[in-house]
Amino acid sequence: MTIEHDHEQNLDRLAELAVKVGLNLQEGQDLVLSAPVEALPLVRRIVAEAYRAGAGLVTPILGDEALTLARYRNARESSFDRAPGWLFDGMAEAFAGGAARMAIVGDDPMLLADEDPARVARVGKANAMAYKPALEKIANFDINWSIVSYPGAAWARRIFPDLDEDAAVARLAEAIFAASRVEGEDDPVAAWQAHNERLRARTRWLNEQAFDALHFTGPGTDLVVGLADGHEWQGGASSARNGVTCNPNIPTEEVFTTPHALRTEGHVRATKPLSHQGSLIEGIEMRFEGGRITHASATKGEAVLQKLLDTDDGARRLGEVALVPHSSPISQSGLLFYNTLYDENAACHIALGQCYSKCFRDGGDLSAQEIESRGGNASLIHVDWMIGGADTDIDGIAADGTRVPVFRKGEWAS
Amino acid sequence: MTIEHDHEQNLDRLAELAVKVGLNLQEGQDLVLSAPVEALPLVRRIVAEAYRAGAGLVTPILGDEALTLARYRNARESSFDRAPGWLFDGMAEAFAGGAARMAIVGDDPMLLADEDPARVARVGKANAMAYKPALEKIANFDINWSIVSYPGAAWARRIFPDLDEDAAVARLAEAIFAASRVEGEDDPVAAWQAHNERLRARTRWLNEQAFDALHFTGPGTDLVVGLADGHEWQGGASSARNGVTCNPNIPTEEVFTTPHALRTEGHVRATKPLSHQGSLIEGIEMRFEGGRITHASATKGEAVLQKLLDTDDGARRLGEVALVPHSSPISQSGLLFYNTLYDENAACHIALGQCYSKCFRDGGDLSAQEIESRGGNASLIHVDWMIGGADTDIDGIAADGTRVPVFRKGEWAS
Numbered sequence: 001m002t003i004e005h006d007h008e009q010n011l012d013r014l015a016e017l018a019v020k021v022g023l024n025l026q027e028g029q030d031l032v033l034s035a036p037v038e039a040l041p042l043v044r045r046i047v048a049e050a051y052r053a054g055a056g057l058v059t060p061i062l063g064d065e066a067l068t069l070a071r072y073r074n075a076r077e078s079s080f081d082r083a084p085g086w087l088f089d090g091m092a093e094a095f096a097g098g099a100a101r102m103a104i105v106g107d108d109p110m111l112l113a114d115e116d117p118a119r120v121a122r123v124g125k126a127n128a129m130a131y132k133p134a135l136e137k138i139a140n141f142d143i144n145w146s147i148v149s150y151p152g153a154a155w156a157r158r159i160f161p162d163l164d165e166d167a168a169v170a171r172l173a174e175a176i177f178a179a180s181r182v183e184g185e186d187d188p189v190a191a192w193q194a195h196n197e198r199l200r201a202r203t204r205w206l207n208e209q210a211f212d213a214l215h216f217t218g219p220g221t222d223l224v225v226g227l228a229d230g231h232e233w234q235g236g237a238s239s240a241r242n243g244v245t246c247n248p249n250i251p252t253e254e255v256f257t258t259p260h261a262l263r264t265e266g267h268v269r270a271t272k273p274l275s276h277q278g279s280l281i282e283g284i285e286m287r288f289e290g291g292r293i294t295h296a297s298a299t300k301g302e303a304v305l306q307k308l309l310d311t312d313d314g315a316r317r318l319g320e321v322a323l324v325p326h327s328s329p330i331s332q333s334g335l336l337f338y339n340t341l342y343d344e345n346a347a348c349h350i351a352l353g354q355c356y357s358k359c360f361r362d363g364g365d366l367s368a369q370e371i372e373s374r375g376g377n378a379s380l381i382h383v384d385w386m387i388g389g390a391d392t393d394i395d396g397i398a399a400d401g402t403r404v405p406v407f408r409k410g411e412w413a414s
Numbered sequence: 415m416t417i418e419h420d421h422e423q424n425l426d427r428l429a430e431l432a433v434k435v436g437l438n439l440q441e442g443q444d445l446v447l448s449a450p451v452e453a454l455p456l457v458r459r460i461v462a463e464a465y466r467a468g469a470g471l472v473t474p475i476l477g478d479e480a481l482t483l484a485r486y487r488n489a490r491e492s493s494f495d496r497a498p499g500w501l502f503d504g505m506a507e508a509f510a511g512g513a514a515r516m517a518i519v520g521d522d523p524m525l526l527a528d529e530d531p532a533r534v535a536r537v538g539k540a541n542a543m544a545y546k547p548a549l550e551k552i553a554n555f556d557i558n559w560s561i562v563s564y565p566g567a568a569w570a571r572r573i574f575p576d577l578d579e580d581a582a583v584a585r586l587a588e589a590i591f592a593a594s595r596v597e598g599e600d601d602p603v604a605a606w607q608a609h610n611e612r613l614r615a616r617t618r619w620l621n622e623q624a625f626d627a628l629h630f631t632g633p634g635t636d637l638v639v640g641l642a643d644g645h646e647w648q649g650g651a652s653s654a655r656n657g658v659t660c661n662p663n664i665p666t667e668e669v670f671t672t673p674h675a676l677r678t679e680g681h682v683r684a685t686k687p688l689s690h691q692g693s694l695i696e697g698i699e700m701r702f703e704g705g706r707i708t709h710a711s712a713t714k715g716e717a718v719l720q721k722l723l724d725t726d727d728g729a730r731r732l733g734e735v736a737l738v739p740h741s742s743p744i745s746q747s748g749l750l751f752y753n754t755l756y757d758e759n760a761a762c763h764i765a766l767g768q769c770y771s772k773c774f775r776d777g778g779d780l781s782a783q784e785i786e787s788r789g790g791n792a793s794l795i796h797v798d799w800m801i802g803g804a805d806t807d808i809d810g811i812a813a814d815g816t817r818v819p820v821f822r823k824g825e826w827a828s
Contacts, residue, residue, distance in 0.1 A: 028492065037451050037476060044480045051488035057496040058485070062451060062476040066458045071472070074465035078442065082471040086511070090504030097500070 007173060013182040014148065015045035017250065019053050021192045022146030023100050024246045027054035032094050034061040035104035039150035042104060065111055072115045080122045083130035092133040098242065101138055101145035108154030109338035112278025121307040124277050128380040141238060141358045144246035147341055149176050158338050179251040179330050179342065192247065199236035202255045206233040209404060211396035214321060218392040219269065220285065225321050226263025228375035230361045233257045253330060253345040256322035258359040260375030262291040264318055271347055272386040275338035279304040284385060292316050314379025320351035326390045326410030340384050348388025353379035421587060427596040428562065429459035431664065433467050435606045436560030437514050438660045441468035446508050448475040449518035453564035456518060479525055486529045494536045497544035506547040512656065515552055515559035522568030523752035526692025535721035538691050542794040555652060555772045558660035561755055563590050572752050593665040593744050593756065606661065613650035616669045620647040623818060625810035628735065632806040633683065634699065639735050640677025642789035644775045647671045667744060667759040670736035672773040674789030676705040678732055685761055686800040689752035693718040698799060706730050728793025734765035740804045740824030754798050762802025767793035
């Protein structure tokens with residue numbers, strides 16, 4: 001009884017946090033909310049909370065794993081290049097009209113693991129191309145947006161394969177509530193203000209240093225990641241161009257910025273598996289020359305990785321570099337979540353593909369051409385993968401070649 | 415065990431019927447499908463069946479009763495004039511691009527019964543205005559479309575208030591499967607071909623007669639409904655302008671055409687309650703002069719009725735007249751379904767508001783101006799209500815004043 005009560009109460013607190021801190025939804029603002037149907041207990045709370053906060057209109061877009069699978073299992077070959085452009089264009093129109101965006105994740109990350117990777121890649125590319133106008137408004141922070149998560153049963157069973165479903169869901173729920181700072185906090189909204197302040201102190205220091213590059217070393221890794229000209233470090237709360245400060249990821253532990261698309265050199269080994277569109281890619285190793293991936297391999301899922309890199313030219317270059325100490329609560333949970341929202345907050349990581357245009361000084365006003373000239377990468381994809389661990393050292397390299405310790409043994413050096 | 419098995423099998427057959435007969439979905443055609451989440455057992459079957467039939471892309475739009483209520487219970491007053499225009503415009507774009515349309519109904523028809531009728535009417539009007547571009551493509555039969563139903567629990571409990579939920583759902587499921595001609599038929603697709611042929615024989619005769627008006631008499635009713643110039647009777651299967659023959663309603667028992675917006679005279683009394691946007695309107699009586707409603711009353715829900723009539727000028731004129739014998743299987747079930755898809759197929763009915771432009775000879779090619787000049791009505795609404803029963807007589811009145819018996823005591827006169 002007590003556990004059930006806590007669970008309900010924690011869902012209430014997560015919904016409040018999602019609307020007040022995640023979105024910081026404004027009086028009269030519309031909201032486009034996507035979620036799996038399984039997450040309805042949280043969706044219903046968030047919608048009620050959004051209206052209590054003064055939402056104009058909340059439009060839910062509910063998905064269902066079985067409907068996704070029904071396509072792979074029954075459709076003609078020609079179906080797999082199609083995407084609902086009219087729906088995505090409509091979302092872009094809603095964002096252009098001022099609507100905020102919330103996504104609730106909770107689906108089985110391995111849903112498509114048994115499907116033909118070529119089909120999965122084709123659907124992914126068709127969706128990415130069709131979703132581009134909407135995604136740009138999110139990636140450019142035209143609007144306030146946020147991603148939160150719900151403990152879906154299939155997801156829980158992936159993480160805890162030895163537990164029965166109820167126990168697995170309860171464990172995942174605990175992990176979500178703890179990482180999202182709603183469990184064990186008297187006032188989750190205040191706890192997030194303090195958390196945002198700690199992250200801001202880190203980004204302030206990094207921005208003062210204005211490093212030219214970061215040098216990552218660790219087992220299998222010796223990688224110099226050039227940083228974009230005029231890059232800006234960000235983390236935690238973010239100010240969207242509509243003037244609203246939101247927390248785009250709940251949870252979040254990272255500080256991140258834009259690397260230079262042409263200036264990454266060396267080799268790097270993943271420290272955790274990458275869960276991508278239903279496939280698990282393990283043992284990733286890559287080599288970079290002039291910012292471009294010239295060699296990539298994986299001990300498992302290499303075909304999916306190669307398809308991903310073949311999406312476009314920008315898919316072979318970096319769009320994000322992020323720092324997360326090994327002592328991060330998500331890292332310390334010891335869990336592999338098979339979900340970027342969690343796993344990227346367990347370790348330092350880099351992302352293939354599209355950069356965040358906001359991660360530049362005066363970022364809100366740069367044209368695509370200006371971003372490119374400063375070294376910002378462009379791609380249909382943005383895929384994070386983990387390169388940090390307990391043995392990761394990072395040096396910051398200044399323009400004059402001076403080195404400053406940033407991480408030692410997986411932790412902030414100062 | 416047997417019942418459960420039959421239920422699953424009947425859902426399979428209904429899904430097949432919906433795709434093959436309801437939509438007649440074409441190879442490579444996209445589909446936009448809306449449904450309540452509760453109907454997922456049928457939605458999943460229809461999506462799989464659609465892909466097996468060669469669907470390009472099926473896009474589901476899932477709704478949830480609790481999310482609808484969350485708005486009424488929590489939103490600011492200004493929210494109730496808002497509608498998701500971007501989503502409806504997107505649907506119109508999908509239809510323009512050739513997508514078919516399916517709606518699965520199954521929600522609680524009384525969901526909004528306890529909400530402020532003024533708010534319900536404002537939401538209804540905002541949605542109707544925003545949905546107009548999409549609805550026009552459906553009402554004009556630009557594309558093949560179909561509505562089928564699912565036995566939702568709240569709906570079932572409205573119809574069978576004395577049964578427990580499981581028993582109520584089982585009874586409603588039986589009624590849906592019987593009315594939809596999937597239960598008790600060896601080959602539901604063939605059964606629908608025969609049913610369509612019987613309806614076609616009725617429309618052929620009515621079109622040969624080309625009556626100037628119909629004269630309804632019965633308890634509380636003495637109403638002459640003028641028919642539009644060049645009207646055409648339709649029923650059962652319908653050929654959409656994209657060349658596809660579909661069955662837009664499953665079930666269907668009616669034959670129907672377009673009345674003349676300026677030529678209905680007399681008084682009429684409803685024979686069944688009207689369930690409209692969550693309110694039940696009972697004991698409707700209306701008076702028509704020159705096609706316009708000059709007096710309307712109801713013994714219950716009159717405020718909702720008056721709001722409805724105030725939507726626009728066309729809401730006070732007729733857009734459809736339909737004939738259904740009292741011996742129709744849905745009528746004989748003796749049930750009030752609180753759902754137009756069923757109740758309109760239990761009795762002769764008329765509809766306030768928008769006409770079907772297709773119900774004209776050469777209907778596919780008429781401009782809005784031509785439709786108006788022939789007497790076709792225009793409105794944001796289209797609301798059917800039942801005026802036929804066991805005592806209904808109908809005479810057809812030819813242009814020269816000759817009278818021909820059409821119905822006697824609720825049945826076809828010949």
